[in-house]
Amino acid sequence: MDKQNGEAVLHVEGDWTVKTVGSLEREIRRARFEATPQRVDVSALGAVDTAGAFLIHTMLEDGGIEADKTYQLIGEHAQAKALLELVSGRERQEKVVASQPLSIIDLLARVGKGSVHFMDEAVGTLSFIGEAMLTTFKLLLQPHKIRWTSVFAVMEEAGLDALPIVSFLSFFVGMVIAFIGATMLQQTLGATVFTVELVGWAVMREFGVVLTGILLAGRTNSSFTAQIGSMKMRQEIDAMRTLGIDPIEALVTPRILAMLIMTPLLAFGATLSGLLGGLMISWVALDISPILFITRIQEIVIIQNFWVGMSKAPVFALVVAMIACRQGLLVQGDVQSLGKATTASVVHAIFLIIVVDAIFAMMYMELGI
Structure with missing residues (x-):
């Protein structure tokens, strides 16, 4: 990680897949962030899947990026942006669902939906x-x-x-x-x-x-x-x-x-x-x-x-x-x-x-x- 124009940039390199996240997570735990990363450089990023994207997302959240903010990416990568948005959106949806307990309105809505489905x-x-x-x-x-x-x-x-x-x-x-x-x-x-x-x-x-x-x-x-x-x-x-x-x-x-x-x-x-x-x-x-x-x-x-x-x-x-x-x-x-x-x-x-x-x-x- 380094600074560009006064903003901290996180550089990710190599493959970030389910096969490599174990070793990468251990390295991240030993690393120390001198500043809160604001952008991600994916120019040198190799293969990536949802496991690697979730690890990057978790690392940015620990560094201070909130889940509801859009990531600023540097460089071009075929799947990085879509996967990061996928994991961040799913986690945000889970948090919203978990923070809202079921009410009587939700119960009635489910009953009504089930009744309409039954009739159809x-x-x-x-x-x-x-x-x-x-x-x-x-x-x-x-x-x-x-x-x-x-x-x-x-x-x-x-x-x-x-x-x-x-x-x-x-x-x-x-x-x-x-x-x-x-x-x-x-x-x-x-x-x-x-x-x-x-x-x-x-x-x-x-x-x-x-x-x-x-x-x-x-x-x-x-x-x-x-x-x-x-x-x-x-x-x-x-x-x-x-x-x-x-x-x-x-x-x-x-x-x-x-x-x-x-x-x-x-x-x-x-x-x-x-x-x-x-x-x-x-x-x-x-x-x-x-x-x-x-x-x-x-x-x-x-x-x-x-x-x-x-x-x-x-x-x-x-x-x-x-x-x-x-x-x-x-x-x-x-x-x-x-x-x-x-x-x-x-x-x-x-x-x-x-x-x-x-x-x-x-x-x-x-x-x-």
Whole structure:
């Protein structure tokens, strides 16, 4: 550091990057400023990144430059000015935010912003559902226009490949239901044989199809959103529109049809696996033979419970496909938006599956089904 025209000038030389800031910081701590630096000479500055710029900014602040003042640079450098303004502006913003505690106005503003965002999201989702369903209905009236290759590929990827994990999880959930039911019934009624009815009702009406929907929301939703979002980032969807190809017809409809076909089959497999898990626990731990288990299922747990559960599967399929495709089409041109869309897709799908299941439960209760 030296003086020019009565002002102290700080000279920075060499590379100021994350690899060199450690040694530079030690040298700065040993240095003594004879005067407060007012300007920075970057003529001999080599490579610089945000770590080096932050070190220069900190050194100037310690020397007396305030964070809200603009740096006076001497010499030319491609990145020095922008990086110094970046680190100084971010620190100034953090200080302002930290110095202003949240008030009731800020809370109301956040609530209002969240409410407006929720309404916009709801309107956008309903609009997309209407457009996708209309396109799908038109294609069903003209089956030769449906891209059956894409439909069967999605059926294999989202349906057949998901069958092992869906069945495996449902099997253990059926075991858990049998364990809990046996313990509860033994303590309250002293009759563990009613565990069969509990497993049958719970798995057929709720757990089989709900577990299928939640697993598809986590597995298939993220996959669909990532696939379509990647195409959006690479501008492939814009190219499709330029060629006169409707993205809804080419990307959304095959996924809707595939999920409508495979979700009931997956729910059926999950139901069988859950009953098998309950049968295993009843046989091994409760001394209820498989023949007695199956007989009580047939005689007491009426088939209507099975159809109640299966009636939810197509709705869950539409929820998974619609949410995943819409979030994928909302992806912008950066990777960060792809991550946000994938997360939002999974969260929205799981939330809607639980809400739809609750609506079905209340509706069937009112109808006495």
